[in-house]
Amino acid sequence: MSSQDAVLLKIENDIATLTLNRPERMNALDDAMVTGLLAALDQIENEIKNIGAVIITGSGGTFMAGGDVKFFHQLGAIPANEAQPQIRAMIDRVHEIITRLVNLPCPVIASASGAVAGFGLSLLNACDMALATDETVFTLAYCHIGTSPDGGATHSLVRLVGMKKAKEIALLGDRFDANEALRLGLINQVVEGSELEKATAKLAMRLAAGPRAALAKTKALLNSAPERDLHSQLAAEAEAFAECAISPDFREGVRAFVEKRKPVFNSK
Template sequence: MTTDINDRVLLDIEGGVATLTLNRPTALNALDTKLAEALSAGLSRCEEDDAIRAVVLRGAGDNFMAGGDIKMFSALLNEPSGARRSYFERLIHQVHESIIIMRRMPKPVIASVRGAAAGFGVSLVLASDLAIAADDAVFTLAYCHIGVSPDGGSTFHLAHAVGIKKAMEIALLGDRYSATDAESLGLINRAVTSSNLEDETAKLANRLAAGPTAAYGRTKQLLNASLNTSLESQLQAEAERFAASATTADFAEGITAFLGKRKPEFTGR
C-alpha cells in the first residue's frame, strides 16, 4: 500500500515494514519546506502505527538527498538579514522534528542510500539506527561550501560516530567520501553493490520487523541515552528496561524457543 504524504514523500507499508521515499528525484531529493513537512508527518505516522515494525528511509531515483534546496536559499538572498534569520530558524526547527522522531520512535530506522547524500542527507543517515549504501553512494557534509554550519544533529552524531578530530575534518573540509570510506569511518554499517541495495535493504528490514521490536525500542533508548549520561545512570536504566522486557510475551517466546531449539516468532508484545 503506497500513500503520498504529499507529493514530496511517499509511504509504502508491506509486511510490517514502512518505506518512506523522498520524492524530488529531479532535484536530487533536495530539502525544501514541503519535503520537511512531509518527512516529519511520514515519520510521525510510522511512529504511531503499531502495525509498522521497521522503517526504511530512501530517495527516489538515483540519489538519496543532496542537502538543502539551493534555489530556495537563493530566493531569500534579497531578504533583510533579520527576516532571513527568522526564516531559517523556523525551517531548521521544523527539519529537526524529523530527527527527534527518528531517535525517539521505538522502531528501528534504516537509511538505504544510493548516489548523493549531502548536507541534511548525511544528517539523516547519521540519525538512522542502521545505514546501508550502494557502492555508487557519495557522502559529503558540504555545509562549509555554502558558508553555513551543519544542522540535523550531524554535529552531535558525527562526533560520536568518528571521534572529534575526524568529525572536524569532515565538517570543516567538506570532502567527499565513497561508500567504502563511509563504512570504514562508521558513517554506515555496510556497503553493497548497487544492484543488490534493494534486496539487502529488504532483507535487513524484514529481519528487524520479525524481531522483538519492544526490546529493540528499549535498546534504542539505552544506546541513545548512553551518549550523554553517567555509567551509574546507564546501569539503572539497563536494569529497568531489562526487567520491563522480561514481562513481555516476546521474552516468554524467546526463552521457550531457545529451550525448544527452534526459531522464535516475535510479535512485538
C-alpha cells in the first residue's frame, strides 16, 4: 500500500480530516502510514490559515492497533547492529508526527472506535480533545511485546492521569474501556458507535468557528503550563492577551457581547 493510500486527507469547510487507512491491519502503523502522516501534515501546515480544526480517525471501525509488529519481526532476521539504526530512524519520524501535531495552532480531535492500542494511545494523547464510542477498548500494550513506550506516551500519561495510574497503564498493559478512559481524562466524550462521526463533526465545527488566533494562543499556553512556574505563566498569559486584545476577533467578541448576539469570528 502506498503512503497516499495509507493515510487519507480531506480538507472541507475549514476542517481537515486525517483517516488512517489500513483497515486490513487494524490501521497498524507501518512505514507507509508514517510517510503518509508526514505528507498530510505538510499539506495541513501549508493551508493552516484556512483550517480551524483537524480530525484524526481510522477506517474500518478501528482507530489504531499500535505499530505493525511485522516490521519488527522482519528486523529480527538481521543482526542487531543493523536493525537498531532502522528502528531508531522510524521512531524519530514517528516522534516528528507527535511534535508537529502538538504544535499545530488549531485544535486536533481524535475520533476513536474499536482498538486504541500502543502508538494509537500515544497518538490519541497527542490530540487536544478525543471522542470514543462506548465499545472502544484502550491499552498501552508495549510491555506485551517486550518494549518500552514511544510517541510521548510516558510524557502525556503522567500529565493526564498522574504518576501512579500512568505506571499501572504502562507496566501492566491492561485493557480498559471508554468509560474508564473518560474517568481518567484521556477522552472528553463517549458516544454510541453510530453517533461518533456526527459528534466529532459537531465538535470540529464548533472549534473551527471560534476565534482561531485566540484558541491557538490558549492551546500553546496550556501545553507549556506544566513546564513553567506561576510567574512565567502569568507573563506568557499577559503577552498573549495583549496580542489578542488588538485583534479583529476581540473587537467582534466585545461588540457582540454588548449587542447581545452571537459573535462571528475569524475575520480575514
